[in-house]
Amino acid sequence: MGNVINITKKELKSYFISPIAYVIATVFLIITGYMYWKNVMAFNAACFRAASLPEALKRLNVNRDIFISNFRSIIVTIMYMMPIITMRIFSEEKKNKTMELLMTSPVTVPEVVFGKFLASFILYAGIIGTTLYMPLFISTVQFTMGDLYWTPILVGYLGVLMLGSVFLAIGIFASSLTENQIVAAVISFGFILMFTLIDAAAAQVQGLLRVILSKLSLVAHSRSFFNGVIDSRDVIYYLSFMALALFLTFRVVESKRWTQ
Amino acid sequence: MIEVKGLTKIFGDITAVNDISFKVKKGEVLGFLGPNGAGKTTTMRMLTCFSPATSGTATIGGYDIFDDFFEIKKILGYLPESPPLYLELTAREYLDYVSKLKGVAKSRRKSALDMVIDRCGLEKVIDRVLGNLSKGYRQRVGLAQALINDPEVIILDEPTSGLDPKQIIEIRELIKSLAGERTVILSTHILPEVTHVCQKIIVINEGNIIAEDTYEQLSARLKEANNTTLIVREPTVDLLDKISSVSGALSVTHDFDGNVKTIRVESATDIDLREELAKLVVASGSGLLELKHEAMSLEDVFLKLITKEDRTEN
Numbered sequence: 322m323g324n325v326i327n328i329t330k331k332e333l334k335s336y337f338i339s340p341i342a343y344v345i346a347t348v349f350l351i352i353t354g355y356m357y358w359k360n361v362m363a364f365n366a367a368c369f370r371a372a373s374l375p376e377a378l379k380r381l382n383v384n385r386d387i388f389i390s391n392f393r394s395i396i397v398t399i400m401y402m403m404p405i406i407t408m409r410i411f412s413e414e415k416k417n418k419t420m421e422l423l424m425t426s427p428v429t430v431p432e433v434v435f436g437k438f439l440a441s442f443i444l445y446a447g448i449i450g451t452t453l454y455m456p457l458f459i460s461t462v463q464f465t466m467g468d469l470y471w472t473p474i475l476v477g478y479l480g481v482l483m484l485g486s487v488f489l490a491i492g493i494f495a496s497s498l499t500e501n502q503i504v505a506a507v508i509s510f511g512f513i514l515m516f517t518l519i520d521a522a523a524a525q526v527q528g529l530l531r532v533i534l535s536k537l538s539l540v541a542h543s544r545s546f547f548n549g550v551i552d553s554r555d556v557i558y559y560l561s562f563m564a565l566a567l568f569l570t571f572r573v574v575e576s577k578r579w580t581q
Numbered sequence: 582m583i584e585v586k587g588l589t590k591i592f593g594d595i596t597a598v599n600d601i602s603f604k605v606k607k608g609e610v611l612g613f614l615g616p617n618g619a620g621k622t623t624t625m626r627m628l629t630c631f632s633p634a635t636s637g638t639a640t641i642g643g644y645d646i647f648d649d650f651f652e653i654k655k656i657l658g659y660l661p662e663s664p665p666l667y668l669e670l671t672a673r674e675y676l677d678y679v680s681k682l683k684g685v686a687k688s689r690r691k692s693a694l695d696m697v698i699d700r701c702g703l704e705k706v707i708d709r710v711l712g713n714l715s716k717g718y719r720q721r722v723g724l725a726q727a728l729i730n731d732p733e734v735i736i737l738d739e740p741t742s743g744l745d746p747k748q749i750i751e752i753r754e755l756i757k758s759l760a761g762e763r764t765v766i767l768s769t770h771i772l773p774e775v776t777h778v779c780q781k782i783i784v785i786n787e788g789n790i791i792a793e794d795t796y797e798q799l800s801a802r803l804k805e806a807n808n809t810t811l812i813v814r815e816p817t818v819d820l821l822d823k824i825s826s827v828s829g830a831l832s833v834t835h836d837f838d839g840n841v842k843t844i845r846v847e848s849a850t851d852i853d854l855r856e857e858l859a860k861l862v863v864a865s866g867s868g869l870l871e872l873k874h875e876a877m878s879l880e881d882v883f884l885k886l887i888t889k890e891d892r893t894e895n
Contacts, residue, residue, distance in 0.1 A: 327681040331667070338669045422665035422726070425629045426682040427654040580592065581632040 324428045328436025329443070332410070336444050341409070345402055346448050356394035357455050360387050383459060383469045384549070391455060392477045392547045396540065399445075399485050400513055406444060407492025408506040410437050411574065415500035424578060434493065434570050441489045449481055473549025480546020483559040487539060488513055490566035497573040513539070582607040582734065582764040583628070587637035590623050590788075597623040599788040600637065605781070610760045612779030613768035620788040621768035622662055625738050628766070629659045641734055655684060658732035662739055664723025668712035672703055672722050675711055676729055683730035697725035700755060716743040724752065728759075735759060737767040741774060753777050809854055811844045814868030820844075823861055829854055 336342040364386050371377035414420045423433055460469045488509075495509035496502075516539040523534035535541060539562070542555040583605040590598040598620040605611045613621045626632040628639060630650035638645060644652045667675055676697065680690050698707055701721045706714055711722060720743050727735060740756065741749045756778045759765055769775060775782050776796045784792040813820070816837060824844065825833045829852040835844045848854050855874055862869045 324682070327678065331670075331678050334674070335667065335669055417666065417668065418661060418663045419665040419667060421626075421631055421659075421661040422679065423682070424631050425654055425657065425659045426679075427651055427684050428682060429651075578632055581626055 324432045325436040325439065328428070328433060329440040332437050332440030333443060336406075336440065341405070342444055345405060346451065349398055349402055349448055350451060352398050353391075353395055353452055356398075357391055357452075360391050360394070361459075378466055381466050383464055383467065384473050387459060388456065388474060388477060389547050392481060392543075395449070395452060395481055396484055396543060399449075399481075399488065400517065401510075402448075403445075403485065403488035403513065404492050404495070404506040404509040406441050407489055407496055407509060408502040409496065410441065410493050411496040411570075412500050412502045412505045416502075430571050430574050434567055434574065438489060438493055438567060441493065442486055445485050445489060446482060449478065449485065453478075470549075476549045476551055477547045479551070480543045480555075483546070483556070484539060484543045487559050487562045487566070490563040490570075494566045494570045494573070497570045497577075582609075583611075583639070583641050583766070585628070585637070585639040588624065588627055588634050588639055589636045590620075590627060590632070591635045596788050598627070598634075601785070601788075601790050602637075603783055603790065603793060605764055605766065607764055608761045609781055610756065610765040610767070610779045612775030612782045613766060613785060614770070614772065614775050614782055615768075615785040616770055619785045621785060622738055623788075624785070625659075625661075625736050625766065625768060629657060629736055630654060631659075653734075655730075656733040658727035658730060658735040660723045660727040660735075660737045660740055662742075664719050665726070666711045666719055666722060669710065671710050672707045672714070672725075675722065676725060679726045680729045685730050693729050693731065696731075697729050700728065701725040702751065717745060717748050720744055721748070721752075724755070733763060735763055735765045737765065739769055740767055741769070741771070749774075808874070809846045809848065809858060810871075810873045811846070811858060811862060811869065812871035812873075813842050813844065813862060814870055816842055816844070816867045817865050820862070820865050820867050823865060824858065827854060827857055827861065 364381070364383070367381060367386065368378070371381060411420075414423065424430075456469060456471070456474045460471070491512045492505070492509035495512065496505040498508060499505050516537065519534050520538040520541055523531050523538065526534065536558075542558050545552045545555055585604070586602050587600050588598060588602070589596070589600050601620075601624065603611075613624065615621050623632065627634045628641065628646065630646050630653055633647070638647065640646070641653050642656055644650075644656075646653060667678070670678070673694070676694055677690070680693055685693050698704060701724050703718070703721060703725060706718050706722075711719065714722065720740070724737070724740060727737065737756070741752050744752060753774070756765060756767065760778075760780070767774075767779070780795065782792070782794060782796055783790055816835075821833060821835060821844070824830060824846060827846075829848045830846050831849065832847045833844065834847075836842070846854060846858060853874075855872060859869060859872055862872075
């Protein structure tokens with residue numbers, strides 16, 4: 322565990338020495354901030370329209386009408402950001418020949434992979450954490466149709482973190498394949514997009530195939546989290562997807578030694 | 582300390598290292614000598630357990646490179662061909678990270694760091710970012726990295742490449758000072774290097790060990806030949822035959838293309854053919870322009886070993 326923490330610390334240091342962390346956080350906050358503003362304004366407009374109709378006003382819901390679409394805009398943004406966070410993780414080690422140092426030190430490959438994963442996860446969680454200003458701000462407002470519920474918000478964040486972890490694991494796997502960071506980013510983006518668009522593909526087919534394809538969709542599994550429901554199927558799906566990607570990374574790193 | 586048996590590495594159709602075996606005693610400094618692409622780096626990578634061997638085995642300090650690689654990594658210091666530096670970190674941050682990676686106990690980390698700063702002469706640059714350092718300093722930080730866990734076995738892949746002459750001397754002194762208590766393997770394609778620091782030399786070419794000895798014996802064995810080069814204006818038809826028949830001439834090669842016509846005569850070390858050859862060429866009327874005697878330099882020894890191998894192969 323000491324090795325994992327050591328590697329995690331070093332990786333985090335590298336993130337914050339380079340401009341990557343700051344640039345990603347800034348762009349992320351600008352984009353999600355804008356989407357949040359749009360969502361709040363849309364809710365505001367809906368409230369105005371419903372002001373004269375108590376029945377319609379009752380049907381509005383702060384959690385659902387602002388935050389479900391807000392979570393969606395967060396995950397659309399991270400889809401584009403994740404490959405940038407992870408692309409350097411193994412590619413840079415190979416390019417700088419520091420892989421040789423890691424592999425000749427008394428640390429195991431799983432420790433290296435997990436340490437790096439943990440570092441990218443902490444960075445990611447930190448970036449996501451900055452969006453907590455959104456519910457905090459809304460929670461200070463009194464609504465006639467009922468205040469904000471925190472539990473579904475936190476469950477939604479759990480979903481964002483889990484989905485993001487899968488994206489990170491995919492990105493780390495892609496990074497282990499090549500020493501070119503751009504190639505790594507494109508590969509991970511391709512994987513992420515594929516497992517997102519699989520939803521649309523499922524709609525095109527019938528029967529068993531449709532069921533299988535729709536169950537494979539990464540984004541589809543986040544829906545119940547955003548509705549405030551922790552479904553064990555989704556949790557297991559994400560955890561196993563993450564474990565698979567990290568396991569494949571471990572195998573790739575291990576097997577690359579044979580060609581050195 | 583190190584025992585290598587039939588180590589082989591094959592990449593696709595290329596045999597990078599072919600069935601090499603050797604032993605290194607504790608406290609010895611072994612020099613791996615060979616041209617670029619001879620298999621030096623591949624051999625070192627196998628010994629450091631970075632790259633698994635295709636066949637054969639090796640033990641380091643009694644540990645097997647396949648079964649106990651984790652134990653080997655603990656007693657090993659390794660400087661790869663290009664120093665494995667994280668260019669965004671400072672030298673201090675980097676060495677601190679490596680000492681943790683190598684499992685240096687917390688209580689000993691500070692003294693280990695001070696020791697390598699002192700030994701590798703890093704006082705001036707310790708708080709500078711590695712990416713801004715010159716090649717020589719990067720190499721020194723690389724070396725510091727290999728020494729920080731006070732390893733029993735140190736493997737250095739071209740430790741002096743990129744250094745200026747003064748630094749080269751310092752690094753050689755450093756390596757010499759390691760001998761005795763630690764076992765060192767270093768590779769180089771620069772000959773004087775091995776003569777200065779190594780007790781034992783292994784010459785490797787195209788993946789095969791072609792000589793294994795101390796430097797003195799190696800050069801003594803190879804200095805069996807003396808070269809005399811003649812330049813003539815216009816060789817007569819029977820000149821080459823006449824020279825070949827001189828007693829003591831081991832081989833005669835010539836190059837009569839172009840304006841400068843040269844003949845090279847090889848003889849045993851203890852025979853000096855200069856006088857006899859001069860007489861012969863003058864008498865033949867070929868017009869002697871130049872006569873030169875060449876003792877064998879280290880470079881010749883090295884080249885000879887390598888070309889000898891080629892000749893037997895062809």
